[in-house]
Amino acid sequence: MDRRHFLRAGAIAGAATALPRGAAAAPVGLDLFAPWRGAGTVDDPLRLNANENPLGLGPRAREAAQNAFSVANRYTDNWSEPFRLKLADHLGVEEERIFLGNGSTEILQMAVQALGRDGARIVTADPTFEDVSTYRRPLGTELVPVPLDSRFAHDLDRMRQEASRASGPAIVYLCNPNNPTGTLTPYDEIEAWIDEDGETFFVIDEAYFELVEETGFTSFLSRTADRPNLLVVRTFSKIYGLAGLRMGYGVAHADTVGRFTPWMAKNNTNQIAIAAASASLDDPDHVRRSLAVNRQSRALVQETLDELGFAALPSHTNFIMHEIGMDVGAYQRLFLDAGIAVGRAFPPMMRHNRLSFGTPEEMGRWAQTVRDLRRQGKV
Amino acid sequence: MDRRHFLRAGAIAGAATALPRGAAAAPVGLDLFAPWRGAGTVDDPLRLNANENPLGLGPRAREAAQNAFSVANRYTDNWSEPFRLKLADHLGVEEERIFLGNGSTEILQMAVQALGRDGARIVTADPTFEDVSTYRRPLGTELVPVPLDSRFAHDLDRMRQEASRASGPAIVYLCNPNNPTGTLTPYDEIEAWIDEDGETFFVIDEAYFELVEETGFTSFLSRTADRPNLLVVRTFSKIYGLAGLRMGYGVAHADTVGRFTPWMAKNNTNQIAIAAASASLDDPDHVRRSLAVNRQSRALVQETLDELGFAALPSHTNFIMHEIGMDVGAYQRLFLDAGIAVGRAFPPMMRHNRLSFGTPEEMGRWAQTVRDLRRQGKV
Numbered sequence: 001m002d003r004r005h006f007l008r009a010g011a012i013a014g015a016a017t018a019l020p021r022g023a024a025a026a027p028v029g030l031d032l033f034a035p036w037r038g039a040g041t042v043d044d045p046l047r048l049n050a051n052e053n054p055l056g057l058g059p060r061a062r063e064a065a066q067n068a069f070s071v072a073n074r075y076t077d078n079w080s081e082p083f084r085l086k087l088a089d090h091l092g093v094e095e096e097r098i099f100l101g102n103g104s105t106e107i108l109q110m111a112v113q114a115l116g117r118d119g120a121r122i123v124t125a126d127p128t129f130e131d132v133s134t135y136r137r138p139l140g141t142e143l144v145p146v147p148l149d150s151r152f153a154h155d156l157d158r159m160r161q162e163a164s165r166a167s168g169p170a171i172v173y174l175c176n177p178n179n180p181t182g183t184l185t186p187y188d189e190i191e192a193w194i195d196e197d198g199e200t201f202f203v204i205d206e207a208y209f210e211l212v213e214e215t216g217f218t219s220f221l222s223r224t225a226d227r228p229n230l231l232v233v234r235t236f237s238k239i240y241g242l243a244g245l246r247m248g249y250g251v252a253h254a255d256t257v258g259r260f261t262p263w264m265a266k267n268n269t270n271q272i273a274i275a276a277a278s279a280s281l282d283d284p285d286h287v288r289r290s291l292a293v294n295r296q297s298r299a300l301v302q303e304t305l306d307e308l309g310f311a312a313l314p315s316h317t318n319f320i321m322h323e324i325g326m327d328v329g330a331y332q333r334l335f336l337d338a339g340i341a342v343g344r345a346f347p348p349m350m351r352h353n354r355l356s357f358g359t360p361e362e363m364g365r366w367a368q369t370v371r372d373l374r375r376q377g378k379v
Numbered sequence: 380m381d382r383r384h385f386l387r388a389g390a391i392a393g394a395a396t397a398l399p400r401g402a403a404a405a406p407v408g409l410d411l412f413a414p415w416r417g418a419g420t421v422d423d424p425l426r427l428n429a430n431e432n433p434l435g436l437g438p439r440a441r442e443a444a445q446n447a448f449s450v451a452n453r454y455t456d457n458w459s460e461p462f463r464l465k466l467a468d469h470l471g472v473e474e475e476r477i478f479l480g481n482g483s484t485e486i487l488q489m490a491v492q493a494l495g496r497d498g499a500r501i502v503t504a505d506p507t508f509e510d511v512s513t514y515r516r517p518l519g520t521e522l523v524p525v526p527l528d529s530r531f532a533h534d535l536d537r538m539r540q541e542a543s544r545a546s547g548p549a550i551v552y553l554c555n556p557n558n559p560t561g562t563l564t565p566y567d568e569i570e571a572w573i574d575e576d577g578e579t580f581f582v583i584d585e586a587y588f589e590l591v592e593e594t595g596f597t598s599f600l601s602r603t604a605d606r607p608n609l610l611v612v613r614t615f616s617k618i619y620g621l622a623g624l625r626m627g628y629g630v631a632h633a634d635t636v637g638r639f640t641p642w643m644a645k646n647n648t649n650q651i652a653i654a655a656a657s658a659s660l661d662d663p664d665h666v667r668r669s670l671a672v673n674r675q676s677r678a679l680v681q682e683t684l685d686e687l688g689f690a691a692l693p694s695h696t697n698f699i700m701h702e703i704g705m706d707v708g709a710y711q712r713l714f715l716d717a718g719i720a721v722g723r724a725f726p727p728m729m730r731h732n733r734l735s736f737g738t739p740e741e742m743g744r745w746a747q748t749v750r751d752l753r754r755q756g757k758v
Contacts (some may be wrong), residue, residue, distance in 0.1 A: 036449040047453065056452040065651075066453070069444065070415040073435040073620040074426065075697045102481050102625075105645045113492075114517075131645055136644075138493075138641035209655070241452040244650035260516035265644070266484045266510055271623035272444075274449070 025226075031376040035241075037291045037362070040339040046362050049329070051179065051208075051319050054358040055293060057276055057343030058286025068271045069333030080269050083278045087249060090281045091221060096254045096266060099261055102268045104207055104235035110134045110263040111171075111203050111231055111250070116141035124306045126156050127346045142166075147348075152313050152321075153185040154178070156193055175205040177212060180346045180354040182315040187218045201229045208317040210239035210287065212293060217316075221251055226252040230362025231260070232305060236320060237272070239290055240280040245273035264317035294318050297357035304367040306375055319356040323350070324379065328353055334378055338369045389394075414532045414620075416741070419718040425741050428720045430558070430587075430698050434672060435736040436655055437665025440619070443658035447650045453726075455646050455653065457574030462653045465626060470600060475633045478640055481647045483614035483627030485587055488514045489642040490550075490582050490610055490629070493518035498547025504533050506725045508558040508584060521545075525729075531692050531700075532564040533557070535572055542579045554584040556591060559725045559733040561694040567598045573606060587696040588675060589666065590620035600630055607632040608638070615652070617697060618669055619659040624652035673697050676736035683746040686752055698735040700728070702758065704726045707732055713757055717748045 033212045035056030038046045057065065071079060079088055080100060088095040099108035112135040116122060122136055126145030133143055144162045150306035151156040153173055163170035176185050194202055204220045224230050231253045237243035247269060250260060281284065298315055305312045305322050328345055335342045343353035357363060373379040380658060414435030417425045435477045436444065445545035445695035450458060457501050467474040491514040495501060501515055504523030512522055523541045526536040533553055542549035542564045555564050573581055611630045616622035624650060629639060659665065677694055684691045684701050691701035707724050710732055714721045736742060752758040 034449065034451050039622075050454050053452050053455065057448065062448060062611075065448065066445065068623075069436065070413065071430050071442060072444070073414050073622045074623045074650075075429050076432065076623055076625075077614075079623075102644055103646055106647075123593045134645070190429065243646075244447075244451045244455055244458075246649045265481055265488050266481055266513070267622075268485075270649055270652060271556065272451075272624045273649060307555050 018156045037358075038339070038341070038363060041324060042337060042339060045336055045339050045341040046358060046365060047341050048356045048358050048362065048366060049239065049343055051241050051242070051317070051356045053238060053289055053290055053315045053318070054362065055286070055296075056241050058241070058280060058283045058289075060279040060283040060286070061242070061276040065218075065245070065276040068275035071271045074271065076267050076269060076271055076274065079082070079271055079274050080339065082155070083269075083274045084249075086281065088279060091251070092323065093221065093225070093251055094254065097224065097257060098251050099249060099257055099264065101248040101268050102245040103243075104233045104250075105131050106134055106265070106268060107233045107248050107250040107260075108203070108324055110260040111172070111233075112136050112139065112141070113263040114259045115169060115201055115203075115273075118324045119166075120171055121163070121166035121168065122171045122173060123159050123162045123174065124173045125159070125178060126175070127180055127349055129207070130176045132173045132203070138259075142171050148178070148181065148183070151176070152181045152183040152188075156185070156189050160193055160197070163197075166367070170200045171203060172200055173203045173205065175207070177208045177316040179208065179317070179322045180319070180349070181313050182208075182317040182319055183313055183321075184212070184214060184217060184316050185222075187216075190220070193222070196232065198229060201231070202227075203231045203233065203323065205233045207233070207235045208235065208238055211291070211318055212316045213295070214316055222252055224251050224252070224256075228256045231256065236277045236280060239287055240277065241286075241290065242273060242276055242280070245276055246270065247273040247277045255286075293359060294357055296360045300354060300360055300363045300367060301357065304370060307369065308379075319354050321352050324351060324353045326351065331379065335375055338364055338373070340369055386623075409589045413559055416720070416737075417720070419744060421716060421718060424438070424715055424718050424720040425737060427737050427741065428721050428722055428733075428736045429622070430617065430696070430735045431622050432617060432669055432697070433741065434665070435620050437620070437662045437668075439658040439662040439665070440621070443650045444655040447654035449586070450650045455531045455648060455650055455651065457753075458650055458653050459646075459648050461649075462657045465657060465660065469576035472600065472604070473633065476543070476603065476636060477628055478636055478643065479648050480627040480629060481510060481579050481644065482616060482622075482625040482716070483584070483612045483629075485644070485647060486610075486612045486629040487511055487582070487628050489639040490612075491518070491520070492642040493638045494548060494550045494580055494582075496548075498545075499549045499550055500542070500547065500550060502517050502538050503552045504538070504554065504699050504727055506558060506559055506728055507552070508554045508586070511552045511582070527557070527560065527562070531557070531560045533569075535564070535568050535671065538669075539572055540575070542576075546647075549685040550582060551579055552582045553743050554586070555758040556587045556695040558696070559698070560700045561587075561693050561696040561698055561733075562700075563593060563596060569599070570602070570669050573602070573609065577608060580610070581606075582610045582612065584612045586612070586614045588613065590670070590680060590697055591663040591695045592670070592674070593695055603630050603632055603635075605632070609636045610635065615656045615659060616730065618666055619656065620665075620669065621652060621655055621659070625649065626654055626656045626667055631733055641735045670740060673736055675739045676742045679742045679746060680734060680736065683749060686756075687749065689749060698733050700731050700733050703730060705730065706758065710758065713752055714748065717747055717752070719748055721745075
């Protein structure tokens with residue numbers, strides 16, 4: 001999308017959807033939110049490739065964010081700190097154990113910069129979310145990518161072997177559910193390792209945690225209280241829909257937080273994200289609505305993939321990784337020509353596509369497109 | 380200010396000042412902007428201590444920022460990149476020579492992380508803006524603070540001596556105008572050093588550049604085209620009033636930019652800041668208005684300081700450093716008790732106060748307060 005599109009899309013969406021003051025209290029349908037969507041053309045495709053919340057901000061977040069314009073010219077400390085305390089309270093963790101990031105990616109950056117030194121070795125899944133690998137590059141920290149196991153879960157045995165072979169500090173990055181596969185690694189198996197291994201540092205990325213509906217799936221948040229070698233990373237980009245505002249956080253042992261915060265940028269969060277994230281915590285309805293929409297879109301996609309015989313990994317997130325029987329680059333181009341942005345390359349899974357869930361309406365358009373392409377013998 | 384204050388202030392200001400659509404085209408008075416201000420009480424003081432633009436966002440920036448809510452749930456690459464290109468065009472620099480930061484402080488962080496290694500020595504003024512010193516701390520990079528000269532300008536001769544003594548790379552940080560003193564170091568003197576010294580890396584922080592009204596004062600922006608050992612750092616926090624939204628940038632030689640960007644956080648700018656900064660470039664009226672208000676506040680303050688016999692350094696910024704004849708901590712407390720936040724400690728200048736300029740009305744309240752304190756024999 002070029003700037004012209006952005007301005008046009010922004011102006012149209014903005015004019016059409018300014019939220020009436022007080023709307024938060026009224027029953028609100030999806031229409032009132034009206035986040036920007038691609039037009040579904042080659043130049044301006046539907047955006048089913050970035051694991052975003054298609055509903056956008058909830059009504060409370062939107063109103064709070066608008067009100068925060070009054071402090072857009074003020075440095076943020078006096079506003080970010082009360083939010084940090086509120087978030088700690090919301091999560092039930094001691095306030096000294098939580099720190100904010102400009103998205104969860106800045107938390108990952110701090111972790112890599114703080115830990116990835118002195119001959120450290122970072123062990124990750126392959127494929128997994130790539131930011132840890134990106135951030136260790138300029139440091140020259142060794143990275144050991146370990147293929148996912150046959151369940152497309154983390155291969156903890158082999159990761160543990162690789163961690164134990166480190167000549168310096170070992171850091172293990174576990175994205176759970178894993179991006180780009182959407183799969184879960186069982187809590188108990190990770191916990192067993194953590195309980196036995198006080199040497200390795202564990203970074204557990206729970207970006208998609210709030211989207212998991214599997215019974216018994218648990219966060220490692222509470223375990224940070226008694227484990228100084230554990231960092232849990234979270235974001236407001238997914239279930240809360242704040243990807244473009246940037247807000248994430250890390251939770252760790254009180255003795256551990258001070259290892260990360262010297263690597264934080266000053267005034268790293270902004271007034272609008274602070275206000276929107278704070279209000280999001282008070283809007284469980286938007287969380288429920290987001291989950292419901294995600295569930296509906298996932299079912300529609302699963303049904304279509306089944307119908308066409310494309311095997312998919314079990315999705316516990318707002319995207320699904322599925323077989324496509326061809327190269328993902330060519331597959332993406334077919335969809336882009338039809339006005340839909342899907343997937344990207346996640347080596348070594350070059351014959352899979354990661355499809356992000358938009359609204360059910362958007363997924364209906366996707367389903368129509370994939371059926372058309374099948375009829376034409378193209379997929 | 381606690382959270383209750385924030386929410387109340389936010390709600391009141393937001394309700395009172397939602398900008399009518401189309402207001403950008405009409406003549407707009409200060410009232411319409413209505414950024415949040417402290418009530419002027421002990422609990423909620425006037426905020427004359429953070430070098431912010433008291434006018435807040437201009438009308439174009441505000442409207443653009445509101446429209447950008449439609450993409451608040453979208454990751455930012457497709458929006459930040461067109462803005463980066465527009466900014467390059469606006470500044471007249473090649474697009475490959477500019478990179479964005481989450482405020483200019485992230486640019487400084489990247490610079491320190493990229494350059495402050497392998498036995499590097501960082502030479503700064505004393506006092507100067509402290510973020511470079513903060514960011515080098517976890518790296519353990521040597522810092523050599525060099526006292527300002529008798530003009531309160533950078534003591535370039537002594538800084539050069541210190542740079543030449545580095546056993547590894549030498550990095551010189553020049554904040555010009557300097558924060559917290561508001562003073563200028565002549566362009567020609569810096570240029571003479573840069574022209575003779577291809578070994579030292581120069582980081583020139585021009586955060587307050589747009590506020591300088593001194594004839595003949597020049598940016599080093601254009602010199603980055605032919606000097607690979609030069610980085611110019613700029614911000615939207617000051618003249619454009621976007622401190623709470625976070626947007627800054629760095630400009631360097633095309634061969635040099637790639638040294639910094641590996642240290643950038645992913646998706647480091649946010650949709651609201653992108654939209655507001657972009658619109659700010661199209662709003663020269665707001666820049667003129669901001670300059671006019673700053674000039675008016677500065678004159679009022681200068682007159683009051685003269686009247687009371689407080690010697691001040693020449694201010695080329697949106698703040699003024701002046702003598703107070705007492706310890707700055709005690710001075711701050713006197714003003715806070717009177718409902719005004721001023722200054723902070725900038726060692727070694729512990730008997731000076733850095734006063735930020737609010738609106739002329741706010742500065743009138745400050746002038747009244749300082750006269751009252753004088754009458755009471757307290758200052």
